[in-house]
Amino acid sequence: MTLTGKTLHVARWEFVERVKTKSFLIGLFLTPAIMAVFAVGPALLQDSLADADAVVVAVHDGTGVVVDSLVTEFARGPMLENGTPKYRIERIEAAGRSLARVKADIDTALLRGAISAAVVIPREALDSNIVEYRSTNVSDIESITRIERKVSDIVSAYRIAHAGLDPAKVDVLTRATSMRTVRVTETGEEESGFLESFGLSYVFLIMLMIMILSSGQMLVRSLVEEKSNRIVEILVSSCSPMDLMFGKIIGISMLGIVQVLFWSLIGILLVVAAELSNLPLDNIWLMLLYFMLGFLLYAAVFVAFGSLASTEQEAQQITGYLTMLLMLPIVIAFMATQSPNNPVLVVLTMIPLLTPQMMFMRLPITTPPAWEIALSLLILVLSIIAVTWVAGKIFRTGILLTGKRPSLDEIVRWLRS
Amino acid sequence: MLQVERLRKDFTGVRAVDDVSFAVRPGQIFGLIGPNGAGKSTTIRMIMDIIQPDAGTVHIDGQPMHERLKNMIGYLPEERGLYRKNKLGNVIAYFGALKGLRPADARERARPLLEQFSLMEYERRNVEELSKGNQQKVQFVIAVLHQPRLLVLDELFSGLDPVNQVLMKDALLRLKDDNRAIIFSTHQMEQAEKLCDELLMIDHGRGVLHGSPAAIKQQFGRNALHVEFSGDGAFLRALPGVRAVDLARNYAEIELEPDARTNDLIEAMLPRLELHKVARIEPSLQSIFIDVATTDARELRS
Numbered sequence: 029m030t031l032t033g034k035t036l037h038v039a040r041w042e043f044v045e046r047v048k049t050k051s052f053l054i055g056l057f058l059t060p061a062i063m064a065v066f067a068v069g070p071a072l073l074q075d076s077l078a079d080a081d082a083v084v085v086a087v088h089d090g091t092g093v094v095v096d097s098l099v100t101e102f103a104r105g106p107m108l109e110n111g112t113p114k115y116r117i118e119r120i121e122a123a124g125r126s127l128a129r130v131k132a133d134i135d136t137a138l139l140r141g142a143i144s145a146a147v148v149i150p151r152e153a154l155d156s157n158i159v160e161y162r163s164t165n166v167s168d169i170e171s172i173t174r175i176e177r178k179v180s181d182i183v184s185a186y187r188i189a190h191a192g193l194d195p196a197k198v199d200v201l202t203r204a205t206s207m208r209t210v211r212v213t214e215t216g217e218e219e220s221g222f223l224e225s226f227g228l229s230y231v232f233l234i235m236l237m238i239m240i241l242s243s244g245q246m247l248v249r250s251l252v253e254e255k256s257n258r259i260v261e262i263l264v265s266s267c268s269p270m271d272l273m274f275g276k277i278i279g280i281s282m283l284g285i286v287q288v289l290f291w292s293l294i295g296i297l298l299v300v301a302a303e304l305s306n307l308p309l310d311n312i313w314l315m316l317l318y319f320m321l322g323f324l325l326y327a328a329v330f331v332a333f334g335s336l337a338s339t340e341q342e343a344q345q346i347t348g349y350l351t352m353l354l355m356l357p358i359v360i361a362f363m364a365t366q367s368p369n370n371p372v373l374v375v376l377t378m379i380p381l382l383t384p385q386m387m388f389m390r391l392p393i394t395t396p397p398a399w400e401i402a403l404s405l406l407i408l409v410l411s412i413i414a415v416t417w418v419a420g421k422i423f424r425t426g427i428l429l430t431g432k433r434p435s436l437d438e439i440v441r442w443l444r445s
Numbered sequence: 446m447l448q449v450e451r452l453r454k455d456f457t458g459v460r461a462v463d464d465v466s467f468a469v470r471p472g473q474i475f476g477l478i479g480p481n482g483a484g485k486s487t488t489i490r491m492i493m494d495i496i497q498p499d500a501g502t503v504h505i506d507g508q509p510m511h512e513r514l515k516n517m518i519g520y521l522p523e524e525r526g527l528y529r530k531n532k533l534g535n536v537i538a539y540f541g542a543l544k545g546l547r548p549a550d551a552r553e554r555a556r557p558l559l560e561q562f563s564l565m566e567y568e569r570r571n572v573e574e575l576s577k578g579n580q581q582k583v584q585f586v587i588a589v590l591h592q593p594r595l596l597v598l599d600e601l602f603s604g605l606d607p608v609n610q611v612l613m614k615d616a617l618l619r620l621k622d623d624n625r626a627i628i629f630s631t632h633q634m635e636q637a638e639k640l641c642d643e644l645l646m647i648d649h650g651r652g653v654l655h656g657s658p659a660a661i662k663q664q665f666g667r668n669a670l671h672v673e674f675s676g677d678g679a680f681l682r683a684l685p686g687v688r689a690v691d692l693a694r695n696y697a698e699i700e701l702e703p704d705a706r707t708n709d710l711i712e713a714m715l716p717r718l719e720l721h722k723v724a725r726i727e728p729s730l731q732s733i734f735i736d737v738a739t740t741d742a743r744e745l746r747s
Binding site: 038041045049253254257258259260261263264265267268428 | 512518520548
């Protein structure tokens with residue numbers, strides 16, 4: 029296995045010619061844009077939909093203790109953008125009508141659109157604890173929970189006062205305790221939440237997946253193009269298959285790195301903007317190392333399988349299978365959030381195809397013992413060497429093959445030769 | 446320059462190349478001829494180290510094929526291969542770099558060649574904008590760019606119009622004068638006859654004819670005459686010493702027994718026909734090719 033300067037020419041070609049393409053530039057800017065839309069979009073949409081108009085809520089209060097407080101409470105907030113209360117409470121008196129009659133009238137008003145919702149509090153509500161929310165639209169969860177909580181608070185306060193207790197004192201006595209999570213590290217203690225702990229893990233997981241997928245696809249595509257155009261004959265008669273394979277891996281990895289660096293830059297700017305200062309960055313270099321090694325391992329797997337495809341269709345099939353292979357570690361890695369030091373996870377960490385993903389989940393939470401890190405790195409590096417060797421053997425014969433896909437027997441024969 | 450010895454290649458059950466040997470000297474144009482599927486391209490791919498022979502050796506300047514030697518070989522593959530979505534100049538620079546040139550030098554060297562084939566205007570355009578014939582010329586430019594000492598050209602002339610064929614032929618002869626060794630494969634016998642110093646005909650994977658075009662023709666020379674006349678030539682078939690006659694209204698191609706004499710035939714014709722022309726027929730390489738290929742096929746079947 030000898031590499032020459034030609035490796036670099038191949039790498040340069042793959043990098044320079046691809047970095048200029050429209051699809052690469054579009055992917056570079058579009059991916060973060062799409063992610064941003066997914067992250068911020070729903071919230072923006074909700075805001076713009078929700079606060080447009082005041083919600084008119086009719087309240088029929090059979091107990092006579094709720095509605096006054098409800099009016100004062102909602103007058104205080106929440107507010108619309110123009111500074112008026114979002115919820116306008118309209119009292120509905122029985123005025124001699126039966127409860128059924130009141131409901132029927134309310135329903136007519138609802139169907140006419142004169143009011144958006146109605147709350148019916150029957151006389152026995154203080155005992156039965158049941159009030160009714162009537163509306164043509166019962167999916168406005170935000171309004172329903174808000175009204176439910178207010179009514180519930182008012183009823184509780186009434187009961188407490190009725191029992192001769194001081195509501196303010198009861199409030200103090202029944203206040204819930206909240207728990208602050210503190211991560212203890214060798215450099216001291218830090219306050220840390222779920223987002224800070226696992227946010228970084230997810231970023232690494234997803235980045236690795238995107239980088240493997242986009243680079244892998246490019247790799248397989250370029251191989252299929254060269255095969256179907258027979259460019260590969262000129263290439264192989266000019267340089268060794270190893271030059272070609274490593275050149276491609278290097279060139280396309282560089283492309284992936286440019287992509288990830290660009291996205292990371294955006295990410296860092298966002299983190300700075302969001303003032304998330306206490307990200308667990310102590311193991312960041314180790315995580316980056318696992319990232320690169322993981323990428324190389326998967327790249328070699330892609331090259332080996334990719335060199336077997338000779339049509340665009342086969343290429344898609346192969347990348348499809350490999351994508352599934354990529355989902356597996358992610359699913360398993362999510363389990364690691366539950367119990368990062370479970371012995372099963374330690375075993376899974378030693379499986380090279382899972383190592384980077386498992387470490388992404390474990391490293392931000394707790395630093396695994398040194399022997400685990402050393403052993404997993406050793407296994408990872410050895411398997412990169414082994415897979416690359418196998419990939420080289422398959423690649424050497426595979427790239428010149430057109431038409432029939434080789435059988436397993438044939439591939440085994442190539443490995444022996 | 447190039448020695449090929451006893452090459453053999455089997456593809457699942459079929460012997461594609463069987464015991465082929467030949468040598469090419471500098472300043473020589475060596476023709477590989479044979480029908481489609483005879484094994485020409487497979488032989489060439491083994492020379493180019495694209496596929497591995499099952500047996501036999503390829504030596505260049507006495508050394509077995511090696512990565513370092515690849516820089517002194519230029520190759521034009523049978524199925525043309527160029528990147529389609531990239532600029533012509535960049536593609537040339539890349540392929541030049543893979544043959545050991547600096548990319549900038551490759552660009553510089555390509556200019557006069559592109560000029561010569563009137564392709565200069567395409568240098569900054571995508572390859573896919575070129576016509577088939579122009580892509581062919583580009584492929585040739587790529588093959589000769591690094592001034593290889595050995596050129597391997599698979600079906601060089603296919604897909605070229607007559608004007609470009611002449612252009613290509615001139616380029617080839619200049620390379621020969623420059624003392625480069627050239628192998629070129631074709632099934633166009635006329636081209637082979639005009640250009641090659643030495644020929645090897647391959648059929649069913651085996652070398653069946655080997656030598657200079659003149660020597661091969663001599664070996665296959667037939668005793669045959671082309672006669673133009675006025676009158677009724679039907680009697681010709683009955684003459685002694687005549688083996689076969691291809692008769693038309695005003696001419697005939699007459700094949701004689703090997704020992705029959707031309708003068709006897711003319712004497713027999715003189716009283717009955719008004720003769721305009723009598724000429725000995727030189728067998729064309731084409732007819733030898735067809736002869737050998739068909740008898741070869743018959744032998745294989747029997």
